[in-house]
Amino acid sequence: MAGGPRRELTRLDAAALIIGVIVGAGIFQVVPDVARGTPGPAAMLGLWLLGGVLSFCGAAVYAELAAAWPEAGGDYAFLSRAAGPWAGFLFAWLHAVVIRPGDIAVMAFAFATYAAPLVRELSGGRADLPEWVWAAGAVAALTAVHAAGVRTGTRTQNALTALKVGGLLAVIGLATAATPAAPPTAAPEPLPAAVALILVLFTYGGWNEIAFVAGEVRNPGHNIPRALALGLGTVTTLYVLANAAFLHARGGHAGVAASRAVAAEAAAGALPGASLWVSALIAVSALGAVHGLIFAGARVPFAAGRDHPLFRPLAAWNERCGAPAWALAFQGGLAVLLVVVLRSFVDTLLYTAAPVYLFYLATTLALPALRRRHPERPRPVRAPAWAVAAFAITCAYLAWRAVAYRPPIAAAALGLAALGWPLWRLSRRMGPAGSAQTAETE
Numbered sequence: 218m219a220g221g222p223r224r225e226l227t228r229l230d231a232a233a234l235i236i237g238v239i240v241g242a243g244i245f246q247v248v249p250d251v252a253r254g255t256p257g258p259a260a261m262l263g264l265w266l267l268g269g270v271l272s273f274c275g276a277a278v279y280a281e282l283a284a285a286w287p288e289a290g291g292d293y294a295f296l297s298r299a300a301g302p303w304a305g306f307l308f309a310w311l312h313a314v315v316i317r318p319g320d321i322a323v324m325a326f327a328f329a330t331y332a333a334p335l336v337r338e339l340s341g342g343r344a345d346l347p348e349w350v351w352a353a354g355a356v357a358a359l360t361a362v363h364a365a366g367v368r369t370g371t372r373t374q375n376a377l378t379a380l381k382v383g384g385l386l387a388v389i390g391l392a393t394a395a396t397p398a399a400p401p402t403a404a405p406e407p408l409p410a411a412v413a414l415i416l417v418l419f420t421y422g423g424w425n426e427i428a429f430v431a432g433e434v435r436n437p438g439h440n441i442p443r444a445l446a447l448g449l450g451t452v453t454t455l456y457v458l459a460n461a462a463f464l465h466a467r468g469g470h471a472g473v474a475a476s477r478a479v480a481a482e483a484a485a486g487a488l489p490g491a492s493l494w495v496s497a498l499i500a501v502s503a504l505g506a507v508h509g510l511i512f513a514g515a516r517v518p519f520a521a522g523r524d525h526p527l528f529r530p531l532a533a534w535n536e537r538c539g540a541p542a543w544a545l546a547f548q549g550g551l552a553v554l555l556v557v558v559l560r561s562f563v564d565t566l567l568y569t570a571a572p573v574y575l576f577y578l579a580t581t582l583a584l585p586a587l588r589r590r591h592p593e594r595p596r597p598v599r600a601p602a603w604a605v606a607a608f609a610i611t612c613a614y615l616a617w618r619a620v621a622y623r624p625p626i627a628a629a630a631l632g633l634a635a636l637g638w639p640l641w642r643l644s645r646r647m648g649p650a651g652s653a654q655t656a657e658t659e
Contacts (some may be wrong), residue, residue: 226434231441235448236382237423237509242458243420245499246327246479248463252474254406254413258464261473264410265460268417269453272424274608276449278581280423280442284597287437290424292580299583299590306525308579311572311635313528315630318551319569320422321351321510325352325552326562328503331496333588338493352556359508360549380505384464386456386499388480392462395486400468406469411618418615419566420456423509424449425577442598504523511549526642526647544639570619572634578612581605 226234255261282295293312297305328353334342336351424445436442460473466483467473476482480499484491522531522544531544559565584605587594620627 227440230392231444232447232451233379233534234310234512235444236451237505239421239423239452240382240385240455240502240506243327243416243422244459245478247416247420248460249405249474249476250408251413251416252470254408254410254416255470258470261464261470262457262460264417265456266415266453267548268414268415268421269449269456270423271611272453273419273610274448274600274604275577275581276424276445277598277604278584278608280445280598281596281600282580282584282587283355283441283593284437285591287434287441292576292645294578295580295583295587299586300523303638304579305636306527306641306644307637308576309528310640311576311634313548314551315568315572315633316599317510317548317556317578319358319565319630320573321507321548321552322352322507322555322565323562323569324503324510324558325355325556326565328352328507329354331503332500335493335496349556349560353553355504355507356511356552356556359504359511360545362508364479375499380501381457382451385459388457388484388495388498389458389462392459392466392480392483392489395483397465397467398468398472398482398486400471402444405471405474411614412622415570418611421449421452421575422531424452439597453478509642512650513657525644527540527644564626567619567623568630571616571627572630574612574616574619578609578616581609583613589641 245328251264252261255264279291284290286294286298293305295310319532326348329348332355333346333348333351336346374503432445458580463473463476463479464470466486467476467479478492481495484495522528531547533540555565555568559568583602620631
């Protein structure tokens with residue numbers, strides 16, 4: 218059906234979306250590895266603070282862009298305006314087939330890692346399904362929730378966010394009250410500090426999701442920057458408090474580094490038998506992240522479908538349910554396919570890492586280009602030059618480290634990116650690009 222997004226998202230909706238996407242299972246999974254990559258507790262907490270600062274730098278870039286051009290599509294719209302329709306098409310292609318389905322699959326695997334054994338134990342072994350089945354089922358079910366309508370989606374997102382933030386606060390409280398554990402007898406194998414930083418920034422990933430739904434936020438010039446500040450400030454505070462509580466409960470830095478399931482172990486120190494509900498908390502956290510990723514990600518192929526003939530079938534906006542139904546189905550189908558084929562949290566994460574940071578870099582470099590091209594554009598928020606430079610350098614470094622760490626998997630994803638250029642030429646032969654943002658750069 219014809220039509221498009223309506224501005225229905227409040228500042229609280231947008232902040233809940235950011236928190237809901239960021240606070241997934243990552244904080245519970247990577248804390249011991251981050252400890253292994255730091256020499257002591259001060260450095261460990263400092264690295265988590267650094268992750269928050271670098272994320273704020275990126276948020277400042279995206280806040281300026283999204284407030285100046287509050288349109289659906291996020292990076293797609295910004296790159297189209299800065300470099301031309303080919304740049305937006307390449308982002309939309311890689312986002313549609315690699316980045317967003319991979320992100321959704323990563324968090325679905327995290328959900329399944331905790332949900333499958335939890336249900337198995339609670340059912341006495343009767344519900345013994347493979348983890349990939351749980352992951353695929355979560356993607357399919359939440360895609361259907363969003364296809365039911367935008368208000369259904371945001372209400373579900375807000376409820377999931379409130380549940381998992383409350384649960385994380387409960388874990389922090391239990392870990393703080395726990396009797397400190399004895400230090401380990403053997404030191405765990407250390408990890409390079411660069412890898413630890415990659416893991417920290419992975420757990421902060423998702424703050425840019427606000428740009429994908431900027432066209433649906435009320436009073437965007439006022440609400441977008443405040444939603445980013447509220448969302449990231451909340452997440453950084455929660456992460457630092459959680460790590461400080463884990464350090465206390467596990468008897469110090471060495472105890473955290475040696476942990477296998479740090480949140481469950483820390484909570485059990487104050488309340489024996491807490492591992493079951495902690496596992497449920499982690500599953501809910503991951504489920505909330507999957508929900509937010511599905512909601513925001515479908516807006517990119519929707520926006521590309523209005524501009525490029527190859528994506529045109531995905532531009533159908535269903536007015537009855539207020540959602541891009543075909544874009545949601547396309548995105549969800551690819552995410553389920555990745556779950557079935559890869560069947561691995563780590564491999565799926567590495568599949569997306571290099572493309573994610575390369576396009577973060579491209580969007581950051583688009584900011585000064587758009588400032589020069591459109592100096593008259595109102596900018597309720599202006600990113601400091603130091604923040605733009607710091608984030609650009611960070612993105613380039615992380616993309617390089619991702620390729621160097623797992624070259625074959627990175628090559629597979631970047632090979633798919635290379636297919637975008639011949640597909641762009643094919644799309645041009647099918648018809649002209651068709652939006653105001655692409656026309657400005659032609």
